[in-house]
Amino acid sequence: MDSDTSNLTLKKSFFTFASGKKYLALAFALARSYRFHNGTSIPFSIISNKDFSLPWDLTWVNKTIVSQNILGPGLEFKLHLLDIAPTDESIFIDADSLIYGSISNLFSLFNKQTVNVIGLKVTDGIFVDEDVESACKEFDLNYMVRYCGAFYYLIKNKIGKDIFDYANELYLSGRKFQHNENTMYDEPILSIALSKFRVDPLADDGKIWGDLAQWEYKNQLNIFKFPPVFNNIANATNYKFWLPIGEYSPKILHVGSGNYNKKPWLFDSVRLKLHYKLLLPVNLSDWLVKIIVIPLYQLARKLLR
Structure with missing residues (x-):
């Protein structure tokens, strides 16, 4: 009998995974953005496959080291998210993201019955190099879940374990899934696994999560003053x-590691570092970025053209 966790009071947390200097820098900025908009009442963790030092202003962050022998290389760690999740109920956010508002209430949007994502169900078209209709026939699915692997809701119960066990079986099956020269991608495998267990994704309404690469944004972003405003333009x-x-x-804005x-x-990230690491007031931190960092960045871009 499946365990019903819908009425339980579970320990909650947010977490990310980072390995190497670049991704740790991204994770540190993510943690600061989380604190600015959410405080620290719900724990935040950084998980890595190598030991690292936390900056002094991030001592409130929980640190966990998991052997790479367990996680595997590249994005394989995402096939083990349920195992490495710090609490019974948690939300994973990619390290190359920033938080622009309160996200503490996100847990209430999920039914606590299964792991989940933000996305939609599709029955045709192409998704992560898969012909959806063909994949549905091959794996006996009613649909595929179209989503981005920068956000996962995780709950440790039997259904969640079954989904990730099935995903790992798919990965080890020898069947070719979308990948690059360095790593596999999690979306095709976990999409099939979620769909196999008939998970209904949380509808993507643009208010919780967004990807910088997929949006036209009107104004320069400012994490202190306002959330990003994007325009979904027809025919763009x-x-x-x-x-x-x-x-x-x-x-939650998935910036992408290419924008590091x-x-x-x-x-x-500089605004946040000036405020938390150098203890400068918000207005002063913002002003320094405006009069020093942005002009220097623009000058460097011109010189390098």
């Missing part, structure tokens, strides 16, 4: 067909 190359046309303000030390991540 990055138009999201499942969202109505118009403006959206996601609380580039705008807009650079400006907001």
Whole structure:
């Protein structure tokens, strides 16, 4: 009999995974953005496959080291998210993200019955190099879950374990899934696993999560002052067909590791570091970025063209 966790009071946490200097820097910025908008009442953890030192202003962050022999290389760690999750109920956020608002209430949006993602069900088209209709026939699915692996809701129960066990079986089956020269991608495998167990994804309405690569943003982002405002424009190359046309303000922004030390991540990460690490007031931190960091960045870009 499956365990019912819908009425239990579970320990909650947010966590991310980071390995190497670049991704640790991204994770530190993510942690600071979490604290700025959410405080520290719900724990935040950074998990890595190698030991690392936390900056002095992040001593409130929980640190966990898990052997790479267990996690595997590259993105394989995402097939073990349920095992490494710090608490019975947790939300994983990719390290190359920033938080622009309160996310403490996100746990209440899920039914506590199964692991889940933000996305939608699809029955045709192409997703992560899979012909959806063909994949549904191959794996006996009613649909595939279209989503981005930068966000996972995790709950430790039998259904969650079965989903991740099935995902690992798929990965070890020898069947070819989307990958690059360095690593596998988690979305095709976990999409099939979620769909196999008939998980209904949390509808993507643009208000919780967004990907910088898929949005047209109107104004320069500022993590202190306002959430990002994006415009879903019909016929644009990055138009999201499942969202109505118009403006959206996601609380979690997946910036992407390719924007490390580039705008807009650079400006907001410096704002946060000045405020927390150097103990400068919010207004002063913002002002220094405006009069020093942004002009220097723009000058460097011109000189390097």
